Amino acid sequence: xNKADAMFKELSKRILDxxxxxxxxxxxxxxxxxxxxxxINHVMQSYDLSKGELPLITLxxxxxxxxxxxxxxxxxDASNDLEVLKNKYNITWWDEWDIGDRTIGACxxxxxxxxxxxHRLLExxxxxxxxxxxxxxxxxxxxxxxxxxxxxxxxxxxxxVRHGKDPNGNDKDYLDMCLFQRxxxxxxxxxxxxxxxxxxxxxxxxxxxxxAGRFTWFVANIQIYDRHVEQIKxxxxxxxxxxxxxxxxxxxxxxxxxxxxxxxxxKGYPRDEIKKINPQLxxxxxx
Numbered sequence: 001x002n003k004a005d006a007m008f009k010e011l012s013k014r015i016l017d018x019x020x021x022x023x024x025x026x027x028x029x030x031x032x033x034x035x036x037x038x039x040i041n042h043v044m045q046s047y048d049l050s051k052g053e054l055p056l057i058t059l060x061x062x063x064x065x066x067x068x069x070x071x072x073x074x075x076x077d078a079s080n081d082l083e084v085l086k087n088k089y090n091i092t093w094w095d096e097w098d099i100g101d102r103t104i105g106a107c108x109x110x111x112x113x114x115x116x117x118x119h120r121l122l123e124x125x126x127x128x129x130x131x132x133x134x135x136x137x138x139x140x141x142x143x144x145x146x147x148x149x150x151x152x153x154x155x156x157x158x159x160x161v162r163h164g165k166d167p168n169g170n171d172k173d174y175l176d177m178c179l180f181q182r183x184x185x186x187x188x189x190x191x192x193x194x195x196x197x198x199x200x201x202x203x204x205x206x207x208x209x210x211x212a213g214r215f216t217w218f219v220a221n222i223q224i225y226d227r228h229v230e231q232i233k234x235x236x237x238x239x240x241x242x243x244x245x246x247x248x249x250x251x252x253x254x255x256x257x258x259x260x261x262x263x264x265x266x267k268g269y270p271r272d273e274i275k276k277i278n279p280q281l282x283x284x285x286x287x
Contacts, residue, residue: 004057005240007045008191012232015040015186015224027286029227035286037185039223046216047198050174055194055215056266058241060281061274062191066091068261071196076257078113080104089261096287097149104149111138111152122256125159125175125208134159139182154193156180159204162213174213175205181219187228187235188283193217199264202247207256231281238278245269 019038027035047053056062069089073079077088080103085091099105112118117136124134138152159177166172179197184190198215205212224232250263 002058002240002243003047003053004055004191005059008057008059009236011043011045011222012186012224012236015222016229016232019224021226025286029284029286035284036226037223037286038226038229039221041221043219043222044216045194046214047194048214049198049201049212050214052244052246054245054247055191055198055217056245056269057191058243058270058274059235059238059278061271061278062195064195064266064269065261067192067196068199068264071200072259072261074109075112075118075200076259078109078118080106080108080110093285094149096285099147099149106143106146107148107150108138108152111140111143112136114143115140118256121159122204122207125161125204129161129173129208132160153183153189154179154181154197157197157200161210164213173210175201175208175210176214176216177201177204178216178218181217182221184219184222185225185228185286186222187224187232188285190222199247202249203256203259203264206249206254225284225286227284231283234281235278241270241274241277243268243270 015038019040022037022039025034025036029035047055066089069091073085073089077084082094082098082102082104085094094104097104121134121136124131135156135158137156139155144151157177157179159175162174162176164172164174177197181193184193194217201215202212245266245268248265248267250259253259253263
């Protein structure tokens with residue numbers, strides 16, 4: 001069983017066994033029913049990308065292309081425009097947070113643009129690689145005083161250059177990153193968020209001249225919705241499909257702002273076999 005599948009099963013079982021049911025949830029399902037969750041607090045998972053580890057499961061198909069598009073919309077386009085998301089990346093699920101003007105208002109990409117966070121990060125890593133203040137934080141209370149949609153779930157990244165050794169013992173510089181997430185709907189978005197930010201690390205490492213190193217995911221509260229329990233149990237009963245997926249990035253590009261979705265490809269991931277053996281499951285979404 002690959003590492004991601006093993007960790008997904010271990011954490012899913014822990015949530016089902018140890019989790020507590022909320023009492024008065026904010027989210028509702030489409031039919032208006034309260035979207036209750038079973039959750040645990042304070043979770044960490046970690047992958048060393050330099051050793052070929054990748055947070056990508058085979059227990060159900062993962063929409064990799066959409067995950068990458070969403071990431072670029074937030075950090076590269078620095079956009080809150082739902083028409084950009086739809087026309088450029090064919091993603092429409094964010095429409096639930098339309099504030100009425102075909103944007104999600106003062107959050108996510110708008111925060112990146114408003115505070116110039118992406119440019120500052122890249123410049124800081126390049127000009128002060130040993131600094132310990134390479135941070136993007138989208139949790140900006142001042143912005144939230146304006147009309148906005150969903151407050152950021154994956155809200156902060158912290159980046160560190162590490163002077164290490166390659167497998168042959170030679171000096172090698174790596175870029176490590178940790179993602180802080182306030183909340184994770186694990187069944188639907190847990191793996192997607194991890195994969196997005198692992199790719200984010202690879203793109204920033206390419207731009208700044210380092211090799212992507214360790215990616216670590218911290219979550220304050222991680223939950224399974226009550227209408228996802230049976231799907232999680234189904235995934236726990238499924239067999240992992242042996243494979244060694246890896247990310248291939250267009251070698252002719254370096255600048256973070258030049259990459260497109262088509263420049264980032266998943267190789268060694270048997271999508272057709274996964275669809276056949278571990279087909280996609282339907283999840284009601286709490287909004």
